[in-house]
Amino acid sequence: MTPSNRPSCKINLICGTLGAGKTTLLRHLLKQKPSDETWAIIVNEFGAIGLDGAILSSQNSASVHEIPGGCICCSAMPELQETLDTLLREYRFDRILIEPTGLSEPETLVDLLRNLKQELGAQKSVFLENIICVFAANELDPQLWQTKLSYRNLSHMADIVLLNKSDLCSDEHLKSLTDYASGLYPPKQAVVLTQQSEVDAALLKPTAKAEGLYFLNDPQTAKTTSPKQKSLHQPRRIVHESMPDHPLLLDYQQQQSRATLSYGWLFSPEAEFDWQKLHTLFEDFNNEPSVSELRRMKGVFRVGKPWMLFQWRQKQLSRELISYRKDSRIEILIAAQQTDKPFNPSDFYRGLINCLKTQDG
Template sequence: MTRVNLLTGFLGSGKTTTLLHLLANKPENENWAVLVNEFGEIGIDGALLANRGATLKEIPGGCMCCVNGLPMQVGLNMLLKQNKPDRLLIEPTGLGHPRQLLSMLSAEVYQPWLQLNATITLLDARQLGDARVVANENFRDQLVAADIIVGNKSDRWHESDRLALQRWQEQFLQGRPFVTTQFGQISLSLLDTPRGSPRPIPQPEHHHHAPAPASGIAALRLEGQSRWRRALNEGQGYAACGWIFDSETVFDTIPLLEWARLAPVDRVKGVLRIADGTVSINRQGEDLHIETYASAPVDSRVEMIHSQSSNWNELQSALLKCRLR
C-alpha cells in the first residue's frame, strides 16, 4: 500500500520548504511521489520540487478539492497506476480546504491502495496575530483537521507571537502533538504517525474560483514563439498574478530581488534564470529567502498573491525592466 500524508498550512507557512527537507532525507530504497497544488496557474512549486528524487504531479489553478475533486482524482490515479509509490506526499494550496480531500483519500475505493497516515499542518505563530488570517475559514479548518501541528519559522517569532501561540494551544490543541521547528526541518518519523480519530471539519463555504485548467493537471506553458505570458487568478478573497518566460530570458539579479522585496503584495515565489544560473525567490510579508544555483532553469516563473487585486500592469512593467535579455 502507498503511505499517504497530507501536508497543509496557510499561505507562507513553509510547506514547500518542508517538502524539500523531507525529499532531501528520503531513504534511497523508497519510491516517493509528490502531488502539489497551487492557487495560481504558473506552477512555481513544480519548478522548485523538480529533480528532487521523487515523481511530481502538479494541479495548478486553485483548490484541488473543488470541482468534485476531478483534477485531484486524475493526478492521484495517474501516480498510483504509473509509479506505484511507497509514499505519497500531498501539498494542497495554502488556500485549500481539507475536508473533501480527506474524505476522498479515505473513500472505500482507495482503501486497498492507500494507507492514510497523519495530516501534518504547519503554523507560523505570527499568523495568529493577523486578524485577516485568523478569520479565514481555510486557516481555521486546516488546524482543525490536523493530526500533528508543526510550529514552523520559530526563529522569526517574537515574544508576542509565543504568547499568542500559548493561548491558542490552551484553547485548540486538544492533546494533539505539537512540534516546534524552523526551515521545515521535521523528522521523517512523523510521516508514519497513524491518523488520529477523525474530528468534525466544517463544510467549506467557498466555491472554486475559476475553471480547472484544460489539461486538468498541467502547469502553464508558453505557446508558439511567445517569449513570455501572464496568468491571473482570483478567489477566496485573494488574487494571484504570475508570469512565465522562455529559457532564453535572463534577469539582472539585483533589480529582480529589489522588485520582489518591494512589491506591495503578500506573497512572492519564483524560480528565474540569472547570468550565473538560477535564483529562487520566496517572500512572505517582509520575510525574503533566496537561493542561487549554478544550473539554468528550463524556464523562468514567478507569481504574486495578494489579499486584494493589485496593479498587476505596473508590477509587470517593473519586472520586464529587470531583464538583461
C-alpha cells in the first residue's frame, strides 16, 4: 500500500484547565463536522462516572468513547492506548478528537501518539494536527500563567490558545492576557478570545505558516495589539538567505524590522541535541563581541526523550524541561545596527549542527 492511497486519520488534542470549556468547544466543533467525514471522540474524566461522554453522544454526530476513572496521561493510559489502537486499526475515521481531563499532562499523550504512528507503519497514515488549549480568561492572569507549572505546560504544548469566557473580563484584563500570550514560545498559531468556546472548526487544521517558522513580536518595536485580534504574530519583511543543507534542517528565515533582526532555525522532530553542548554554545554569548547587540534568544530542543527550553536575555541563561513536542527551533533577536563584528548566522548554524547527537551517541 503506497502512502498516497493509505487510509489516513487526523488527530487533535483538546486540552485545558478544569471547567474552562473543553466539552463546550467539542460540541461547537461537532456542529461543524463535514457531512462526508466520520469523527470519533475520546473523552477522559477523572471521576468514575463520566458525564461529558453522555453530553456529546446526544448530538449523534460522532462515535464517542469514554475513559472514566483516571487520567489518560498516567493511570488510564493503557485504556487510551487500547482504544486508539482499536479505532485506528479497525475503523476508518477521518478525525479523532481527544479530550483529556483538566489534570492531564498532554506531552505524554503526544509521545504516545508518536509511538503509535510508528507502530501502525504502512497500515495507516496518522497526522497529529493542532493541539488546542482552553483557559478560562476570568480565572487567569499573567502572573498565574507564568508561575503555575501546569498552565505553562499547557500553553507550551498548544498550537492554538483559547481564552474563553472573555465576556466576563474587562478590556484591560484581556489586554494583559493577550500581551502575555504574544511572548509565548514557541509562538502560537493564534490566540483567540471566545465566549462559550465558540470557534471556527478551521482551527483544527494547521495553517500554512505552521509548517515553517513564525516569529515572536519584538517587544521593543511591536505595536499595541487589539485584544480582539486573533493572530498575535504579524509577519515582517523576510530576508531570503540560505543555509548549508542538512537533512534535519527544515527551515531557516531571517526577518528585519526597523530596529531588529530576527534569525530562526527549525529542525525536524527527529533531531536530537546534546543539551550540555547547547548550554556551552549559548553561554558563549557572554564572551562574543559579535553578539554584543543580542537582545534575546529562545530555543526549544529535543534532548532525548524530553524537550528543553533555553532562554538568554541580559547575559542570563536559563534552561528548563518543556512539554513542547513538535520540533526543535530557535529564534535570536539582534539590534539592527552596524557593528565592527556583526552576528554571523552561518557560523552560529554550524555551532548548532555540532550540538546534534550522532546516531551512535
